[in-house]
Amino acid sequence: MIKDSSGIRKTDVINRRMFVIGAAKLIVFSGIVARLFSLQINDNKKYLTLSDKNRIREWKLPPTRGEIVDYFGNIIAGNLKVYQLHIIPEQVENFNYLLSRLKTLLELTDKKIAKILKSKNQKKPWESIIVAENLSWVQFLKINNYMHDLVGVKPVMTISRNYPFSEIYTHVLGYVSQPNENDILENETIQERFVTGMKVGKLGLEKRLENYLIGTNDIQRYEVNAYGKRINQLEHQRGQHGSKIRLTVDTEIQKLSAKLLANKAGSISVMDIYTGDVLAMYSSPSYDPNLFLFGISNDDWQLIRNNSLKPLINKTLSGLYSPGSTIKPIVALSALENKVINENFKVRCTGKTELYGQTFHCWKEKGHGLVNLKDAMKQSCDTYFYEIARILGVDKLKITAEKFGLGKKVLGKYFENEKQGLFPDTIWKKNNLGKGWVLGETLITGIGQGYIQTTPLQLCLMTAQIANGGYKISPKIIVNNKPLNFLEAKKNMELRSSIDPNLKLIKDKKNLEIVQKAMFSSTNEIRGTSYRSRIDDPKYQFAGKTGTAQVKRISKRERELDLKIEQIPYNDRDHALYVAYGPYVNPRYAISIIVEHGGSGSKAAAPMAKELFKLIIDRDGLREKQSNFEEIDI
């Protein structure tokens, strides 16, 4: 057959070479099997994990925020089910038609429509777009009626913050809203739990207590495809609700405060003199925090911002006022404590005092005549206090005032916007104004004018510490103790001060009693400045001190004119102040009232105290009946 010269057949060559190839094939196939083995058997776990990572994706949902309740458990910041309207673009047949239908149904603005279109272009077709964050019931019904016509629209129920008492608690609670970049950057907890649609505290306790209130996210696990589209839900893991927080405040008292200060600028604070519980803290005017939940409209915002009574300022904590005559109990106490006067020290008031080439006027032009401490306090004689301030000196006065809480933050732990106020002394003036102290300044400090600046809550704390027998208390707004009755609370306070002597603010209890009696007479005796606001029933009887703080220096001409309050421009009118505590026997609560530009303390502020004390003392019993509260360490 066909052989070459050496006699080898071509067929043999082909067959032989075939077997060389065959061996090679075997080796290569074994290599592939080895590779399969290593991938599928050895590294199976690794690739299974990777495959799960591929297909399972977690979606975090907004956590449910903890509720805030008042002392009696009434919800003051709660959660409300709201109906939102979402569009899922991929399900929509005709987007423009749908938008025009929604526009008429929900009365959407053109701006909103543009916003929806914009977010539609940014999102993937299966990601929902929020059209309305909070549908009213009427709107919800409308949408449901037209559902057949609105393909691709989905009503969704979610939970939103709600402030049932609207403006009553705004300055205490603050409000929540969409976080901005800073909110997220500043708080690691928010950073970790942030999801779109989540609201965070922007102000007040909502912000301060964010980490307690926030709660943990619900987590939904979905199987997704390579493009991130959810195929089916695998699991829904419920998150933990945020902590419930109980405040010391009493909604009824807070409401009354709001009512009393309606249409006025000012502040009312109420404090338990033994425990330091803040029962009420209202700054007027306020605004509705619910407006901020879904983004405030520009019109509403301008209305709040441009209100001349300044609703955005928390006057209780950040409003700085001259205390006026409400400082007099401290001046008297300081003088007594420093033994520069005694109870019987007398001064003759002629209506004005000439000193250091200046004239210092008493509010009563004709003068009070010869007055002792009690009468001077009762009738708020300025001349008397000029005199004892002069003898005492501002530096000693400051020591006492600071002990009683002036010039220091009261609730600084909870409110970052609280102001410290100022109680001046000679060193302060030298360091800050670069000038030496003038003796005349001591005199006006003695009647609560001049450099001195206090917040309404400081005055309330001051009064509380005068009322409780001169013990230092730490004011608080979050409940962290069980309710104590009068005796328990008092004992508790005294016990603590026996352990820590720094908590005792005075040397001689008698001095305080003198001041207390003087304050009592100011309210309950004839010719007392707040005599007309007294309550005779001992159950409600209270002791207080009026104050009228000048906002501008009164010129000689004005003094002669003796204008009626209505004749003075609003911004030049005096601030009206009143501090008080009650009941006089076995006191329990202290209050401070400030009415901006209200005129005189006795006319504008003290009458409010009368109504307040009636309510506060009626509710005293209810307060004690509260059961034990959850412990919370904030």
Next chain:
Amino acid sequence: MFQHNRLNNELTFFQKVKNLDFILLFCLILLSIVSVLVMYSTDGGQVLYHTKSHFIKLLTFFSLMIVISFFNIRLWHITSYFIYFIIILLLIWVSTYGIKVSGSQRWINLYFIVLQPSELMKIGIILCLAKYYHRLKIDNINSFTSILVALSIILVPIILVLSQPDLGTSVLIALSGLIILWLAGVKMKYFFISFITFLISLPFIISFLKPYQKLRILTFLDPDRDPLGAGYQIIQSKIAIGSGGLSGKGFLKGTQSYLEFLPEKHTDFIFTLFSEEFGFIGSICLLLIYSIIIIRIIRIGVISRSDFAKLFCFGFAFAIFVYIVVNLCMVLGLLPIVGSPLPILSYGGSSMLATMIGFGIVLSAKINHKQIIA
């Protein structure tokens, strides 16, 4: 012997049927069933376009294979050069009138099928060279002219396919051609010399590659360098295969393919889906079927009397082997990604057509294994 020289030999229809290789046929049918099932899975457990189209193609080409097998092997010997030239003409046609898809011009639209002539060339080159060496005297095999002619036969289609551009197919054509040279007895030292020359000139060749081809090689060397871009396919493919484990995730339960993480799961990456759903055991079984097919083809070559049939069978067996190896190595991350389908399993008309024609000729060689070709 002369009676066998007639085209219409004396074998009756029943003798022909009796002479068919039933083991090979059984394996092919088994593979076809598997391929339809896998296609059904790529369609997400529904009979959709790919399943239907694949099934129809299988049916058509399977019939074609049987028809081809009933012709005498001499017919294929006679028409070999002609077929080669026809495919060359088709390749030239493609280079001017072909359909361009994502940058490469490989297809002719014949309306009932979109034909990829380069796939047909994989068979054409084997046919052509088998005839060439069948007719060459053994003394001339290592002569300079004959090697030059053989190399030209390989180079012409390769240049045409490379210009499409289609590196993967041209490499497969080259391998199919060279194996015939090897089988025919071209001296081993030539292979060694050219292999070493190839290695030396490799950097030079790489510098001529298109950017996307270079990227593929870089990606192969380190898939993690761009996990969402160039490395995505190979990473997802390895995840799918690896997560299959011993027995797989189960039919229609391959999450990687179902959730569309697998690219090109119908075509080049079909094994990935199969391996994810049927696991190591399934993959070994599949390899076993392929091995049996290859062994059967070799056996037919061994019993064939003519060198042409032998060369074709061995060459085709090697080609099938190379397709499988290249495809599997690619999806297993052992080779860079070159477009290379898995025989019969992958979706794609031309590749299946070429493969089935090949099997048809192999079966024809089996039926006529006693045929001697002058």
